[in-house]
Amino acid sequence: MANLDNSSKVSSVLFDLDGTLLDTAPDMTNALNLLLAEEDKMPLSYEDCRDFVSHGSMAMVKLGFGDQQDNEDLERRRLRFLHLYEKNLCVDTKLFNGMDKVLDYLEEESIHWGIVTNKPGFLTDPLLQQLNLYDRACTIISGDTIKQRKPDPEPLYLAASECGSLATSCIYVGDAERDIEAGNRANMQTLLASYGYIDASENPVEWGANGIIKHPEEVLEWLG
Numbered sequence: 001m002a003n004l005d006n007s008s009k010v011s012s013v014l015f016d017l018d019g020t021l022l023d024t025a026p027d028m029t030n031a032l033n034l035l036l037a038e039e040d041k042m043p044l045s046y047e048d049c050r051d052f053v054s055h056g057s058m059a060m061v062k063l064g065f066g067d068q069q070d071n072e073d074l075e076r077r078r079l080r081f082l083h084l085y086e087k088n089l090c091v092d093t094k095l096f097n098g099m100d101k102v103l104d105y106l107e108e109e110s111i112h113w114g115i116v117t118n119k120p121g122f123l124t125d126p127l128l129q130q131l132n133l134y135d136r137a138c139t140i141i142s143g144d145t146i147k148q149r150k151p152d153p154e155p156l157y158l159a160a161s162e163c164g165s166l167a168t169s170c171i172y173v174g175d176a177e178r179d180i181e182a183g184n185r186a187n188m189q190t191l192l193a194s195y196g197y198i199d200a201s202e203n204p205v206e207w208g209a210n211g212i213i214k215h216p217e218e219v220l221e222w223l224g
Contacts, residue, residue: 010223012138012165013106014156014188017117017124017176019054019196021099022131026092028053029144032064035077041065054176054197056118057082086123090130096195098216101187103136105220112163114139116155116172116182121145138163152177153186173219180207191222 015021018028033043044064052059061077062069069077083209095103106113114137117124121142128134139162141155148154160167172183175196183190192209195216204212212223 008110009169010171010189011169012112012160012163012171013219013223014114014116014139014159014163014170014172016054016172016176016179016193016196017115017119018200019175020173020179020193021095021115022127023096023160024093024127025050025053025197027088027090028085030088030091031081032060034084034088035061035081036064038080039065043083043158051197051199059083067184074122082123086126089123089127093127095131096216102216102219103133107136109223111223112138112165114141114159114163116141116150116159118143118178120148145151151181153182156182156186156188160188171219171222173213177202177204177207180204180209184208191219 008019018024029044029049032049036043042088047196049060049063052063057078061074061081064204065077103113119142121144124140124142125134128137128140134140139159141159143149146154146158155166156172160170167186167188170188171191172179173191174180174183174195175193180190180192190209192204192207192212194204194212198204213219
């Protein structure tokens with residue numbers, strides 16, 4: 001695991017959304033269970049669903065209904081899941097414990113912060129608005145803001161530009177392999193949020209992050 005270069009001043013900190021900035025798993029679990037109930041299937045627990053949230057709507061539907069669905073049923077359920085989630089977007093979702101202190105500190109120190117997520121904008125924007133975070137972020141890049149999505153580095157380059165930063169003066173924090181890959185490809189310093197939604201079958205130590213944090217407030221130790 002490489003060491004973060006603390007000799008250079010960090011001007012912007014960028015975060016993945018689900019499993020890094022926000023604990024969205026309770027509301028996404030609820031949406032899946034509403035869908036399961038519509039088809040007379042048993043609900044799943046938060047613990048069953050938590051580690052799949054970062055993999056998106058398709059992964060959630062496959063978790064609930066299995067891999068052996070025909071494409072038509074899979075897409076129908078995926079769209080219905082997104083509709084149910086959109087209608088119950090911010091019931092139990094909240095910042096991870098300690099993340100409020102991180103954002104406050106960054107703002108006090110005039111360090112820009114923003115979000116780069118693969119979550120579509122029709123979910124990202126209203127969620128951040130309901131949590132009073134939308135106007136605080138320097139940049140919000142959703143999965144459909146541009147054609148490219150993580151692990152492509154282009155969304156991160158755009159976020160850095162909107163923050164008025166060089167990519168090399170940014171930290172990107174994420175909880176998925178694609179986050180670390182995108183950050184590394186963009187020549188950003190990368191931190192793996194091990195408190196996030198990481199499946200037990202994954203080996204995040206191999207993803208090549210500059211550092212691994214167990215709690216959001218550990219971000220502050222890496223600002224240089």
